[in-house]
Amino acid sequence: MIQHVYERASRARLVNRVIVATDDERISVVVRGFGGEVIMTPRTLQSGSDRIAAVARSLEDVDIVVNVQGDEPLIEPDMIDQGILPLHQDPSVAVGTLVRELVSEEDLDNPAIAKVVLDNNGYCLYFSRSAIPFVRDAGQGRRTSAGKFYKHIGFYVYRREFLLRYADLPQTPLELLEKLEQLRILEHGYRIKAAITTYDTTPVDTAADLEKVRVLVAGIT
Numbered sequence: 001m002i003q004h005v006y007e008r009a010s011r012a013r014l015v016n017r018v019i020v021a022t023d024d025e026r027i028s029v030v031v032r033g034f035g036g037e038v039i040m041t042p043r044t045l046q047s048g049s050d051r052i053a054a055v056a057r058s059l060e061d062v063d064i065v066v067n068v069q070g071d072e073p074l075i076e077p078d079m080i081d082q083g084i085l086p087l088h089q090d091p092s093v094a095v096g097t098l099v100r101e102l103v104s105e106e107d108l109d110n111p112a113i114a115k116v117v118l119d120n121n122g123y124c125l126y127f128s129r130s131a132i133p134f135v136r137d138a139g140q141g142r143r144t145s146a147g148k149f150y151k152h153i154g155f156y157v158y159r160r161e162f163l164l165r166y167a168d169l170p171q172t173p174l175e176l177l178e179k180l181e182q183l184r185i186l187e188h189g190y191r192i193k194a195a196i197t198t199y200d201t202t203p204v205d206t207a208a209d210l211e212k213v214r215v216l217v218a219g220i221t
Contacts, residue, residue: 001070001071001073001204001210001213002020002027002030002031002070003030003031003034003036004073004074004217005068005069005070005071005072005073005075006018006020006031006034006036008073008074008075008076008077009066009068009075009077009080011077012077012078012080012081012084013077013081014080014081014084014085014088015066015080015081015084017037017062018036018037019037019038019039019055020036020037020038020039020070021038021039021041021051021052021054021055022038022039022040022041022051022070023040023041023042023043023045023051025040027070028040039055039058041054041055042054046171046181047181048067048069048181049067049156049158049163049166049167049181050167052065052067052158052163053163053164053166053167054167056158056160056163056164057164059160062160063159063160064084064087064088064157064158064159064160065157065158065159065160065163066080066083066084066155066156066157066158067155067156067157067158068080068155069154069155069203071203071204071205072155072201072202072203072204073202073204073213073217074201074202074213074216074217075155075201076199078199079098079153079155079197079199079201080155082098082195082197083096083097083098083155083156083157083195084096084157085195086122086157086193086195087157087159087193090193093159093191093193094158094159094161094162094190094191095156095157095158095159095162095166095185095190095191095192095193096156096157096158096192096193096194096195097124097152097153097155097156097157097182097192097193097194097195098152098153098155098194098195098196098197099116099118099124099150099151099152099153099194099195099196099197100150100151100153100196100197100198100199100200101148101149101150101151101196102115102144102149102150102151103144103149104144105143105144107151108131108143108144108149109131111129111130112129112205113129113151113152114127114128114129114151114152114154114180115127115128115129115130115131115132115149115150115151115152116128116132116150116151116152116194117132117133117150118150118194122193122194122195122196123191123192123193123194124182124186124191124192124193124194125186126183126186127152127178127180127182127183127186128178128180129178129179129180131143131149132149133147133149135147150194150196151200152182153197153200153201154203155201156182162190166184166185166190169184169188171184172184172187172188173187174186174187175187202216
């Protein structure tokens with residue numbers, strides 16, 4: 001799985017170096033086995049962003065750092081480029097992410113899927129495991145036709161300077177309640193720019209997810 005993620009990330013046009021950050025020697029052996037670059041990180045880190053920040057501290061010549069999670073073997077290289085582009089276009093953007101329009105009522109009520117609301121300029125206002133925004137005048141089963149909902153795709157693009165600052169920020173109340181690390185950024189008064197994509201991802205969180213992805217990969221190859 002990690003090799004699929006590595007190879008897809010390497011095909012993104014705006015990426016010039018791919019590093020696997022891990023605290024597991026087994027993953028390190030696999031990555032070196034297929035010729036990839038890997039850096040070991042401490043086991044005590046709290047999140048994926050904290051892990052890549054630990055690596056970024058040694059990358060002094062890097063401006064932009066992308067956090068692609070290792071459980072996303074079907075991530076499209078174009079998605080990575082879409083997330084990076086806002087930081088290329090606007091030097092004031094410190095953090096970017098991806099969102100996709102959500103049209104399924106079932107997904108809307110699934111707490112495993114993070115939802116996000118955006119302002120008029122495409123910046124994230126809030127993330128939640130609950131269905132947001134709340135549509136007061138629409139009944140159950142009619143919400144997605146009454147309003148626009150966005151699914152958050154757990155993918156982040158950071159300016160290195162901000163990433164190092166983020167890793168030093170204390171965890172925040174909403175972050176701990178929702179168990180969503182990106183809320184730490186908003187609660188400390190920083191902004192996240194969202195790029196809207198039509199692609200979706202199939203993260204591997206369970207054994208059932210793994211079997212689903214194996215079938216999809218077999219169809220692609």
